[in-house]
Amino acid sequence: xxxxxxxxxxxxxxxxxxxxxxxxxxxxxxxxxxxxxxxxxxxxxxxxxxxxxxxxxxxxxxxxxxxxxxxxxxxxxxxxxxxxxxxxxxxxxxxxxxxxxxxxxxxxxxxxxxxxxxxxxxxxxxxxxxxxxxxxxxxxxxxxxxxxxxxxxxxxxxxxxxxxxxxxxxxxxxxxxxxxxxxxxxxxxxxxxxxxxxxxxxxxxxxxxxxxx
Amino acid sequence: xxxxxxxxxxxxxxxxxxxxxxxxxxxxxxxxxxxxxxxxxxxxxxxxxxxxxxxxxxxxxxxxxxxxxxxxxxxxxxxxxxxxxxxxxxxxxxxxxxxxxxxxxxxxxxxxxxxxxxxxxxxxxxxxxxxxxxxxxxxxxxxxxxxxxxxxxxxxxxxxxxxxxxxxxxxxxxxxxxxxxxxxxxxxxxxxxxxxxxxxxxxxxxxxxxxxx
DNA sequence: AGTTTCCGTGAACAATGTTCACAAACTCAA
DNA sequence: TTGAGTTTGTGAACATTGTTCACGGAAACT
Numbered sequence: 001x002x003x004x005x006x007x008x009x010x011x012x013x014x015x016x017x018x019x020x021x022x023x024x025x026x027x028x029x030x031x032x033x034x035x036x037x038x039x040x041x042x043x044x045x046x047x048x049x050x051x052x053x054x055x056x057x058x059x060x061x062x063x064x065x066x067x068x069x070x071x072x073x074x075x076x077x078x079x080x081x082x083x084x085x086x087x088x089x090x091x092x093x094x095x096x097x098x099x100x101x102x103x104x105x106x107x108x109x110x111x112x113x114x115x116x117x118x119x120x121x122x123x124x125x126x127x128x129x130x131x132x133x134x135x136x137x138x139x140x141x142x143x144x145x146x147x148x149x150x151x152x153x154x155x156x157x158x159x160x161x162x163x164x165x166x167x168x169x170x171x172x173x174x175x176x177x178x179x180x181x182x183x184x185x186x187x188x189x190x191x192x193x194x195x196x197x198x199x200x201x202x203x204x205x206x207x208x209x210x211x212x213x
Numbered sequence: 214x215x216x217x218x219x220x221x222x223x224x225x226x227x228x229x230x231x232x233x234x235x236x237x238x239x240x241x242x243x244x245x246x247x248x249x250x251x252x253x254x255x256x257x258x259x260x261x262x263x264x265x266x267x268x269x270x271x272x273x274x275x276x277x278x279x280x281x282x283x284x285x286x287x288x289x290x291x292x293x294x295x296x297x298x299x300x301x302x303x304x305x306x307x308x309x310x311x312x313x314x315x316x317x318x319x320x321x322x323x324x325x326x327x328x329x330x331x332x333x334x335x336x337x338x339x340x341x342x343x344x345x346x347x348x349x350x351x352x353x354x355x356x357x358x359x360x361x362x363x364x365x366x367x368x369x370x371x372x373x374x375x376x377x378x379x380x381x382x383x384x385x386x387x388x389x390x391x392x393x394x395x396x397x398x399x400x401x402x403x404x405x406x407x408x409x410x411x412x413x414x415x416x417x418x419x420x421x422x423x424x425x426x
Numbered sequence: 427a428g429t430t431t432c433c434g435t436g437a438a439c440a441a442t443g444t445t446c447a448c449a450a451a452c453t454c455a456a
Numbered sequence: 457t458t459g460a461g462t463t464t465g466t467g468a469a470c471a472t473t474g475t476t477c478a479c480g481g482a483a484a485c486t
Contacts, residue, residue: 005464024329030443040466045444108328114386115321116237152403159380159400159407166379167372173327187372190365194372197414198407218433243474253435258475 009047012037017058021105025112028055052113059110062103063129069095070136085144086196092137093164093188100168101181111169134158146199156199163191222260225250230271234318238325241268265326272323275316276342282308283349298357299409305350306377306401313381314394324382347371359412369412376404 015036019027028051034041048054073095077088100107114126137157141148148156171184228249232240241264247254261267286308290301313320327339351370354361361369384397 026329029441031441041443042445042466043464046464051443112325112328115325115382116239155396155399155403156407158383158396159376159403162380162383162400163372163376163404164379165383166377167375169328169382170371170375170378183368183371186368187375190368190372191376194369194408194411196411198409198411201410201414242472244472254474255435255476256433259433264474 005047008037008039008043012039012044012047012054013057013061016054017061017106020055020058020109021103024105025055025109027105028109055109055113058106059113060125060129062106062110063126066096066099067129067132069099070133074136074140083143085140086192088140089137089160089192089196090188092140093192096164097168097184097188100172108169108172130161134161137161141199144196144199148199156195160191160195163195164188167191218260221250221252221256225252225257225260225267226270226274229267230274230319233268233271233322234316237318238268238322240318241322268322268326271319272326273338273342275319275323276339279309279312280342280345282312283346287349287353296356298353299405301353302350302373302405302409303401305353306405309377310381310397310401313385321385343374347374350374354412357409357412361412369408373404373408376408377401380404 012033015033016028019029019032030041030044030051033054034044037044044054048057070092073091074088077083077091082088134154134157137160138153141153141156141160146153167184167187171180171187225246228246229241232242232245243254243257243264246267247257250257257267261270283305286304287301290296290304295301347367347370350373351366354366354369354373359366380397380400384393384400
C-alpha cells in the first residue's frame with residue numbers, strides 16, 4: 001500500500017469536500033467516497049466514526065480556511081497601509097462573500113449540518129474557530145476610534161458578523177447566483193455604512209425598553 | 214371513512230409539522246406519518262407528491278404563520294398608538310424571535326430544506342411570502358422620517374431583515390437556548406439602535422468603493 | 427346491474443448507513 | 457525466519473427509508 005493511514009484520511013476528506021461542494025449533504029455517501037478513494041466501505045468507517053465524523057472533519061477544514069481568508073484580507077490591507085474602518089470591514093465582508101461563493105455546496109452543507117445537530121453536540125471547536133473571526137472584527141472596531149467599552153465592542157462585532165452572515169445566506173437562498181450577487185453587495189454596503197455612522201454617534205446601547213409586549 | 218381527502222391532508226400536515234418540530238428533517242418519515250395518521254404509506258403519496266411535497270406544504274404554513282405574527286405585532290402597536298420607529302422595529306424583531314423559539318425544530322428544518330434545494334426549485338411562493346414581511350419593514354422605515362428614496366428603503370428593509378435573521382440563526386446554533394437568548398436580545402437591540410442612528414444621518418448609500426481588492 | 431373512475435393498501439424494490447466476521451498485512455520477539 | 461499477536465482492509469449482510477405499483481374495493485355514474 002502506497003499510502004499510510006493519515007494520507008488516506010486526507011484523500012477521503014478531499015473527496016468528501018468535493019462531494020459536499022457539488023451536491024450538498026445528500027451527496028456525501030459512504031460508497032461513493034470508498035469508490036473514489038479506491039478503498040472499501042468498511043475502511044471509511046475505520047478512518048472515521050461515521051459519515052457525520054467525515055462531515056465534521058470537512059467542516060473543520062472549511063472553518064480553518066475561512067479564518068485564513070479573513071486574516072489574509074486584513075494582512076493585505078495592513079500591507080497597503082489602509083486603516084480606514086469602512087474599508088477594513090468591507091474587506092472582511094468581501095472575504096466572506098468570496099469564501100461562500102468559492103464553496104457553494106460545502107458551506108451550506110456546514111450550516112445545514114450545524115442546524116441538524118442543533119443543541120445535541122459539542123460545538124466548542126466551532127465556537128473557538130468563530131471566536132477567532134470575531135476577534136478580528138472587534139480589533140477593527142477598536143482601532144476605529146469609536147467610543148465603545150469592551151463589552152459593547154464584543155457585542156457589536158458579533159452583531160456585525162451575524163448580520164453579514166444573514167445577508168449572505170438569505171441572499172443566496174433561491175434565485176440565480178448572479179442576480180443576487182449585486183443585491184448582496186448593496187446590502188452589505190448599506191449595513192457597513194449604517195453601522196459605522198450609528199456607532200460614530202456614540203452613546204450607550206444598554207438594554208432599554210421591552211423587546212415587545 | 215369519516216374524513217375526506219382534504220381533512221386527511223390537514224391531519225397529515227399537522228403530524229408532519231410536529232415530527233419536524235421535534236426531530237428536524239431526519240424525523241419526517243413516510244411510515245411514521247402513515248402510522249400516526251392511521252393511513253397507509255401509499256396514501257401519503259396519494260395526498261402529496263413525495264416527502265418533499267409534505268415538507269413544502271408544512272413550510273407554507275410556517276411562513277403564513279410568521280406573516281400573521283408580524284402583522285399582529287404591528288396591529289398591536291397601532292392599537293396602542295405607538296409609532297416610534299425603534300419600538301416598531303423591536304416589536305417586529307421580537308415577533309420573529311418568539312416565532313423561532315416557538316418552532317425550534319420546524320423552522321430550522323425549513324431553512325435546511327431551502328438550503329438543500331438551493332437553486333434547483335422555484336422559490337417563487339417563498340419569495341412572495343417573504344416580500345410580505347419586507348413590505349412591513351419598509352413601511353415602518355417609510356413612516357420613520359428618514360430621508361431615503363424608495364430603492365434605498367427597499368434595500369434597507371431587506372438588510373434589516375437579513376441581519377435579524379442572521380443574528381437569530383447564528384445565536385441559536387450551539388449552546389443552550391437560555392444562555393443565548395440574552396445575547397440575541399442584546400445584538401438585536403444594538404442592531405436596531407445603530408441602524409436607526411445610521412439612517413438618521415441621511416446621506417447616500419450608493420455603491421462607492423471596491424468591495425475589496 | 428354494469429361500467430368506469432378514483433382511492434387505499436401494503437408488498438416489493440432500490441438506495442443507503444452501518445456492522446462484523448473473516449482475511450490479509452504488519453510488528454516484533456525468539 | 458518463524459510464529460504469535462495486533463492492526464487494518466474487505467465486502468457481504470442487515471436495518472432503515474423513500475418510492476412505486478399491481479391489486480382490490482368503494483363510489484359515482486349510466
